[in-house]
Amino acid sequence: MxxxxxxxxxxxxxxxxxxxxxxxxxxxxxxxxxxxxxxxxxxxxxxxxxxxxxxxxxxxxxxxxxxxxxxxxxxxxxxxxxxxxxxxxxxxxxxxxxxxxxxxxxxxxxxxxxxxxxxxxxxxxxxxxxxxxxxxxxxxxxxxxxxxxxxxxxxxxxxxxxxxxxxxxxxxxxxxxxxxxxxxxxxxxxxxxxxxxxxxxxxxxxxxxxxxxxxxxxxxxxxxxxxxxxxxxxxxxxxxxxxxxxxxxxxxxxxxxxxxxxxxxxxxxxxxxxxxxxxxxxxxxxxGSGRKMPTRAEISNMTVARRSIVAARKIEPGEVFSADMLTTKRPGDGLAPMELFALIGRPARRAYAADEAIDGVERG
The missing domain is CATH 3.20.20.70 (Aldolase class I)
Structure with a gap:
């Protein structure tokens, strides 16, 4: 009805x-x-x-x-x-x-x-x-x-x-x-x-x-x-x-x-x-639907509001990542902060400038 x-x-x-x-x-x-x-x-x-x-x-x-x-x-x-x-x-x-x-x-x-x-x-x-x-x-x-x-x-x-x-x-x-x-x-x-x-x-x-x-x-x-x-x-x-x-x-x-x-x-x-x-x-x-997920209006803001893992200082190739070498900053167009812990103890495969986005979980 x-x-x-x-x-x-x-x-x-x-x-x-x-x-x-x-x-x-x-x-x-x-x-x-x-x-x-x-x-x-x-x-x-x-x-x-x-x-x-x-x-x-x-x-x-x-x-x-x-x-x-x-x-x-x-x-x-x-x-x-x-x-x-x-x-x-x-x-x-x-x-x-x-x-x-x-x-x-x-x-x-x-x-x-x-x-x-x-x-x-x-x-x-x-x-x-x-x-x-x-x-x-x-x-x-x-x-x-x-x-x-x-x-x-x-x-x-x-x-x-x-x-x-x-x-x-x-x-x-x-x-x-x-x-x-x-x-x-x-x-x-x-x-x-x-x-x-x-x-x-x-x-x-x-x-x-x-x-x-x-x-x-x-x-x-x-x-x-x-x-x-x-x-x-x-x-x-x-x-x-x-x-x-x-x-x-x-x-x-x-x-x-x-x-x-x-x-x-x-x-x-x-x-x-x-x-x-x-x-x-x-x-x-x-x-709405009741499902908790990003809405159409939010998607364009995710990169702006979220963060990526970046170098806290200059990093040389082969240096082993430690917590003080990494930080998280906007924009969120790189590796998600949830992956930071997986980087600790792994060597950098290339050089990074300060504030440069870390581009992947490095494999030793």
Whole structure:
């Protein structure tokens, strides 16, 4: 599903319900060099009851007296909107993906839009029926793990493994999920289809709650491709995540952080998002292969910086080399200093002036 670090511009609901604003978010994501632009696909009444209250961060940026259902209704994109956005993405050479929040939306994304993968929000990590349905659709899944314990993540992966494998005649229940997860086929399909995102579910997320080392834990525990969904201010934490091995970075994108809406304050504006992408690409190059050897940029400096064995004084032919007759000086275009010890006790086959390079291990 992913090769180099994949960068997902999380447009989310930062379009504020405006199709034109959504298109502009696609434009800036493409201009910044993101690989994907991600929206959220939902039918509000299938996701929320009227009793659902807004999170504190949502209250801070929207009408505090409005419930979550009323807020979210204004942020829905219709199926026609999605098709139009897909066409706009094609014109900008960027792929559209989305997070579904209900079964109808999931079916629409996979069957009609044919997205490359679906993102599962952290809030649905424990939503076993929804996970089972998603895996049954067969599409690759990017699973966000905010608020999750390792056991909960393993449970979710068991549901996904079962959903992908669809074992005939086996009832979906916890024991069957565990068996699917532990099976060789289950591990294979998870490695092929599922990637994990470490995440801190707060907007914006405090730096001291980021815990980037949890990415290492996820990799070690599950052996899956792992990335980071970032809600911290600025760009330094996702860049650090790439240096720690994140293969996927998701970051919210907005046109203006001061706009009214639940996620704008936890988002990057276009210029800053572009800086993040550029910095991540630099980090990827800087990480290199891991092999310790002279790099292309160093080779021309080796002669300049290293030393050769030279005569410390005038040496006559036949004189036996001693330590005080030899020294090492730049440039490094002669016999390497590592050979100095092999010269000691051997006769000089010719005369050398002071500072003249010794031209080989002399044989007596």
């Amino acid at each position: 992913f090769e180099r670090t994949s960068i997902i511009a999380e447009a989310g609901v930062n379009h504020n319900g405006s199709l034109e604003l959504a298109k502009r978010l696609i434009d800036v994501a493409a201009e910044a060099g993101a690989d994907f632009v991600k929206f959220q696909t939902f039918k509000s009444s299938d996701v929320l009851t009227s009793r659902a209250q807004k999170a504190d961060y949502q209250k801070a940026r929207t009408d505090a007296h409005q419930n979550q259902l009323d807020m979210v209704r204004k942020l829905e994109l219709s199926p026609d909107d999605h098709f139009e956005l897909v066409e706009h993405c094609k014109s900008r050479s960027i792929a559209l993906v989305s997070t579904p929040f209900d079964i109808v939306s999931a079916n629409f994304l996979v069957d009609d839009l044919k997205v490359d993968f679906v993102k599962v929000s952290s809030g649905d990590l424990t939503n076993a029926p929804f996970l089972l349905h998603l895996a049954g659709l067969g599409a690759p899944i990017l699973l966000s793990t905010g608020m999750g314990l390792l056991g909960e993540i393993e449970d979710a992966l068991g549901v996904l493994a079962f959903g992908y494998l669809k074992p005939a005649g086996v009832r979906p229940e916890r024991s069957a999920f565990c068996a699917a997860y532990r099976s060789a086929q289950g591990q294979f399909v998870l490695a092929e289809k599922v990637s994990l995102l470490h995440c801190t579910t707060e907007y914006p997320a405090p730096i001291d709650c980021t815990n980037l080392r949890a990415m290492d834990t996820l990799k070690q525990a599950f052996g899956l491709r792992t990335g980071f969904s970032d809600h911290t201010p600025g760009i330094h934490v996702p860049i650090a995540a790439v240096a720690r091995g994140a293969s996927i970075i998701e970051k919210h994108l907005t046109l203006d952080r001061e706009m009214s809406g639940p996620d704008h304050r936890a988002s990057l504006e276009p210029a800053q998002f572009a800086d993040m992408v550029s910095s991540i690409r630099d980090v990827e190059q800087a990480l």
